[in-house]
Amino acid sequence: MPPMRTLVLGAAAGGGFPQWNCGCPNCVGVREGRHDLVARTQDAIAATADGARFVLVNTSPDVLTQIQRAKALWPRGPRHTPISAIILTNGDMDHVLGLFSLRESQPLALYATRPVLAGLEQSAFIRTMRRFEGQLVARELAVDTDVALADAAGEPLGITARAFATPGKLPVHFVGHAEPSPDDAIGVSLSEPGGASLAYATACASLEGLDLSAHAAVLFDGTFYREDELVRLGLSKAHAKDMAHMPISGPSGSLAQLASLGARKVYTHINNTNPILAASEERRAVEAAGWEIAYDGMEIVT
Numbered sequence: 001m002p003p004m005r006t007l008v009l010g011a012a013a014g015g016g017f018p019q020w021n022c023g024c025p026n027c028v029g030v031r032e033g034r035h036d037l038v039a040r041t042q043d044a045i046a047a048t049a050d051g052a053r054f055v056l057v058n059t060s061p062d063v064l065t066q067i068q069r070a071k072a073l074w075p076r077g078p079r080h081t082p083i084s085a086i087i088l089t090n091g092d093m094d095h096v097l098g099l100f101s102l103r104e105s106q107p108l109a110l111y112a113t114r115p116v117l118a119g120l121e122q123s124a125f126i127r128t129m130r131r132f133e134g135q136l137v138a139r140e141l142a143v144d145t146d147v148a149l150a151d152a153a154g155e156p157l158g159i160t161a162r163a164f165a166t167p168g169k170l171p172v173h174f175v176g177h178a179e180p181s182p183d184d185a186i187g188v189s190l191s192e193p194g195g196a197s198l199a200y201a202t203a204c205a206s207l208e209g210l211d212l213s214a215h216a217a218v219l220f221d222g223t224f225y226r227e228d229e230l231v232r233l234g235l236s237k238a239h240a241k242d243m244a245h246m247p248i249s250g251p252s253g254s255l256a257q258l259a260s261l262g263a264r265k266v267y268t269h270i271n272n273t274n275p276i277l278a279a280s281e282e283r284r285a286v287e288a289a290g291w292e293i294a295y296d297g298m299e300i301v302t
């Protein structure tokens, strides 16, 4: 059995890097071509067991660019895509919008928790994915349950997904319109049957009740370095916890909390304000603690 391969398609948080309406030092620097800064698209990965069929985790507004840049995701026939299934980790726009770009009458299997699927059903846009029977095959991804992923026709992909609830929040467009549920935001563990697993958890307000120790690789919420990062930069009044993210630094940050984790540790879903994107003291601290910083095109073999 060849190992599972995971491509980081996008390593930035919502908004991307640079973000269209942001003039923070990182965004200004990357626009100007500063040597230590590399642009990143919005949060998504693609995993494959056989090299031919992929499961996409999250469909960002950048999905078409991400496919264009990843040769493994190019069509291999007159009407074809290696993307066989899609997992959504929550209903945020930066994870869902790209779904509507993947229409063109392509059958797709979609996996998400019940509240995320229910939220999608409320969108009129979903009809563009339902032009014929079997175009979008939605399947529930119940938490703490092993699910053998399959394409729209039911052919198994050789990858098992296990969702785990992460302390999160409702998508902005559902606040006040839907009841919060523990399944609103998930992380997901992907593995081949009997193989090592990769955990993907990019919206995580705390580690309470989460045990990430069983994984060979952990791609974790690297949104903010500091709890008050946006406030300090004068960009927002919101703290990391208000946005359901735990910061990297500080006594309750992920750097301290996950210090003993033995897995390959990678920060992703990095907000454009995060100093680890630049050649900085903060980046050195993270790397000295054994963490890697994800970039678009990174490949992880488990």
Ligand SMILES: [Zn+2]
Residues within 6 Å of the ligand: 018, 019, 022, 023, 024, 025, 026, 027, 028, 272, 273
């Ligand atoms: Zn910025």
